Amino acid sequence: MIAIVAEPHAPYSSPPSTAPYVEVLVDCPGSDKLFTYRIPDDISLNPGDILSVPFGSQQVGAIAVRFLDTPPQELDATNIKPIDDVISPGFFPPSYWELLQRVADYYCTPLIQVIRIALPPGLLRRSQRRLRLNPDNIPSGAEQFLNPVARRVLELLQQSKSGSYTAAYVQQQIRGARRGIRDLVNRRWVDSYLEPPRVPKPKLQQAVTLLNANPAVYGELTPRQREVLRFLQRQGGELWLTDLMQLARTSRGVVSALERCGCVVVEEREILRREMGEAVNADAPKELTPAQNAALERILGFSGYAEALLHGVTGSGKTEVYLQAIAPILRSGKSALVLVPEIGLTPQLTDRFRARFGKRVCVYHSALSDGERFDTWRQMLTGEPQVVIGTRSAVFAPLPNLGLIVLDEEHDSSFKQDRPAPTYHARTVAKWRSQLVDCPVVFGSATPSLETWLDCRGEEKHYLSLPERVRSRPLPPIEIVDLRRELQRGNKSIFSLALQESLQNLSETGQQGILFIHRRGHSTFVSCRSCGYVLDCPHCDVSLAYHYTHEGATKLLRCHYCGYTRQHPPSCPECGSPYLKFFGSGTQRVMQELGRQFPNLKAIRFDSDTTRRKGAHRALLTRFAQGDAQLLVGTQMLTKGLDLPSVSVVGIVAADGLLNLSDYWAGERAFQTLTQVAGRAGRGDDPGRVVLQTYTPEHPVVLAVRRHCYEAFVEEELAQRQVLNYPPYGKLVLFRLSGLDAALVERTAMEMGEALLPEAGYELLGPVPAAVMRVSDRFRWQILLKFEGNVGIELQEAIDRLRQICPQTVKLSVDIDPLNFG
Structure with a gap:
């Protein structure tokens, strides 16, 4: 292991000014050790700098870790390659580096993989091999002598307009393409070469700055030039060139003439690519309820690290508490990080934050372009007070002066990454980060996870309650419909009579509603x-x-x-x-039935199929908020904190798909989902109504949801978990095996099961086939370890033992604290 792994808490020291060598961590699969490179005389390095270095036959990204006056004894100094370039200056302060190392250690992942998810796309990219057609070297009619695979490769390259594809793309399209590629390269019909990695670069734009507005020079200018000069002066003396040309209705030639006269200067400046969203009206702080005010005072009273659970029923005003807690943080010169579970939540939440804090708010998630993520990431490094709103990976946002971390809807499973490694949970990482930077972290939810509920009820943590909705609005009544009785009454529609009545009322009154379906598609x-x-x-x-x-x-x-x-x-x-x-019924089927039974009721479908394009979440929610439709039909995305005051009816088409899942936390997940979607109703002046359809109305989760009784549900669920030693009382580690050879994967799983020792501090469950045994032609098996309390050295010993058994053609992955057992 590398030195940083051995000494994870050792901060970087400044590099010696004369150090000629640097040890780096390279972005190469399977490599987690340090490699030594020479520092050219014209390059200055700092710890944490992101580099481009030669590695074998390719250029790879790397991180500068440690500086050396002399090379390691086992290396010949004459053979040490120089680094190629500095891609980006370092941003790893000691506390941030310690966070990355802690994530790597806890989730049993090489450090470079953690660094890769912490950086924006493109900073660590390897050069890729490309194949280019050589048509002049191909004799006419000679294709018939090729083997079938080589012929298919040749035909694929001929279909490309440029005659070129990456070797990886060709191998994806054609099974066994390596042999065909080798044949074509040997014949010199195809060239194989390395394409250097494309590193994101700052976006530059030309700006015009006024230098000389002295009327004495006006005599030398044309009337049009004088007019442009006066316009630029009225605008404050500086504009982007494109804006000046458009607003002053002038040409590039006129501006060039002014530049030659010494009146203006035109120069390239960097412009940040950021997701700006829609224009919003400024917003003032709202008057708080007594419960909100008490929670805010507790949060503002934290002087350093603290963990707090803001437990507020749906519609209780948790977001307003966040906003008023962040305002003094920004005034003190610090920044705030707000995490949400889904990209679909960011437009609505971002609009509220921008209405309060303006341009100091930025978003960071995977739906942004590479350029937008690169520039937003660099904006964070400036240290200016700002609010970053993002999804799971934003927990690694490189804000150097953090004053507060907020996890909204902290219970949501989207905060957990299943694959690829590291299989981190943003909630866990947020706790570590708040400890390392000495700032408070607030977890907000109407249905907190059992882990957070149990943890934050302790003496050293803080429990903040918002038990009522703002303006004393009541929680919506929930009507449970037994679908068995509907069938007995002759109703074969997917909508119960009660739900049909509610939908008919929407059609007649013009009010709005939500229909929740567990799955997308038609059937x-x-x-x-x-x-x-x-x-x-x-x-x-x-x-x-x-x-x-x-x-x-x-x-x-x-x-x-x-x-x-x-x-x-x-x-x-x-x-x-x-x-x-x-x-079965999915969102498409429900939309089809709505059109048949309620032709006058306009509906918008809101699921992962309709929100694939950039900006689709915002566009659909804006249309709904503006009254373009009376019904929003969607899946889990509807449950995640959407605030739609005009919604008076919520219909849950079939709750049973949530109630009958085969993992230990199915009940908790079902309660959270049903409570959250029910909470979308009655946020305005209308008290609202919820219709929950199920074949099992006597199910404990359904009864708890109907009573809006979170604490009673939690206490019963915790009692069951404690008896079985499931989280939050025990720890789980899931080993996943997959491969193309079904027999080999099964045999490997059995050998691993025999190699694990139940007496070594854990309970062994498995090996068993995965719930879906084959995915993408890969066969899958699983082994689950259950630990009492925290995981210790036994886990690392188990991992080392399994990796020695695992053949190269079988992939082994480790999921710490798993939530997905499919």
Whole structure:
């Protein structure tokens, strides 16, 4: 292991001014040790600088870690390669580096993988091999002598307009392409070469600055030039060139003439690419309720590190508490970090923050372009007081002067990363970061996770309660509908009579509502009514879901695991029967039924299929807020903190898909989801109504949701967890194995199960096949370890033992504190 792993708490020291060598951590899969490079005389380095270095036959990204006066004894100084360039100056203060190292240690991940997710895309990129067609070297008709694979590679390159593709792309498109590529390269029909990595660069734009507005020079200018000069002076003496040309209705030639006269200077300046959102009106702080005010005073009273749970029922005004807590943080010259579980939440939350804090608010998430993420990341490094709003990965935002961290909807599973490694939870990392920078962290939720509830009820933590909605608005009544009785009454619609009544009222009154469905698409699966055949994915052990596009013109079957898509067949592939039936209901099916039963009710579909494009979340929610539709139909995205005061009705089409999942926290997740979606109703003047449809109305979760009784549910759930030693009382570690050879994966899993020792401080569960055994043609097995209390050295010993057993063709991954067991 590298020195930093051995001494994780040792801060960097300034590099010796004469140090000729540097040890770096390279961005290369499977490599977590330090490599030595020579520092050229014309390059100055600091610890944490991001570099480009030669590594084998490619250029790779690297991090400067340690400086040396002499090279290691085992290396010949004449063979040490020089670094190529500094891509970006370092930003790792000691506390930030310690955070990255702690994440690497706890989640059993090489440090470079943690660094990779902390940096914006593109800073650490390897050069890639490209293939370029050499048409002049290909004899006419010679293609017929190629082997089939080489012929397919050649045909693919010929289809490219540039005659060039990356080798990785060719290998993705053609199975076994390596042999064909080698044949074509040996014939010199194709060139293979390395393309250097493209590093994000600052965006430059030309600016015009007034130098001389002395009327004495006006005599030498044309009337048009004088007019442009006066316009620039009225604008404060400085404008972007494009803005000046547009606003003053002038040309580049006029500006160039002014530059030659010495009246202005035109120079390139950096312009930050940032997601600016829509224009918002300025907003003043709201008057707080007594409970809000008490919570705010507690938060403002924290002088350093503290953990607080802001437990407020839906609509209790948690966001206003965040806003008023952050205001003095900014005035003191510090920054705040606000994390949300879904990208779909960022537009609405960002608008509220920008209305209060203006341009000091920026967003950081994966839906931004690489350039926007690069510039936003660099803006954070300036140290200016700002508010960063982002999703899970924003917990690594390099804010050098943090004053407060907020996790809104902290219970949400989207804060946990399942893959790729590190399998971190943003809540855990936020706790560590607040400790290291000595600032408070606030977890907000109407349905806190059991871990946070138990933790923040302790003596050293802080529990802040908002038990009522603002303006004393009541929580919406929840009507439970037994779908079994609906069927007995002859109602075969997916909408119960009670929900139909509510939807009809929306159509007549013009009010708005939400319909929540557990899954997207049209139907869960398609089956033949003659022989029972189910249309499955050829690459995964799951059925294909039915989708339609262009108002039903194109009918598709799609796998929600690997993305495989095919046309819907006119008849059964097994027996030829035309009687294919759709089972289950997704968002598309609900939209279709709405159009049939309520043609006058305009609805907007809000799920991952309709929000793929950049800006789609904001566009759909804006349309709904402006009254373009009366109904918002969607999936889990609707449960995550949306504040829509005009919504008076919420319909939960089928709760049973949430109630009957086979993992230890299914009950907690179901309660959180149902409570959150029910809480979207009644946030305005109308008290609201919730209709919850289920086949199991007697289920404990359903009864707890109907009573809005969080504490009673939690106490019962915690009692069950404690008996079984499940989190938050015990710790879980999940080993996932996958490979193309089913027999090899199974045999490896069995050998690993025998190698693990139950007496070594953990309980062994498995090995067992994954719930979906095959995904993307890879067969999957799992082993679960259950620890009492914290995980110790036993885990690292178990990992080392398993990695020695695991063959190269079987992939082994480690998920610490897993939430997904599929």
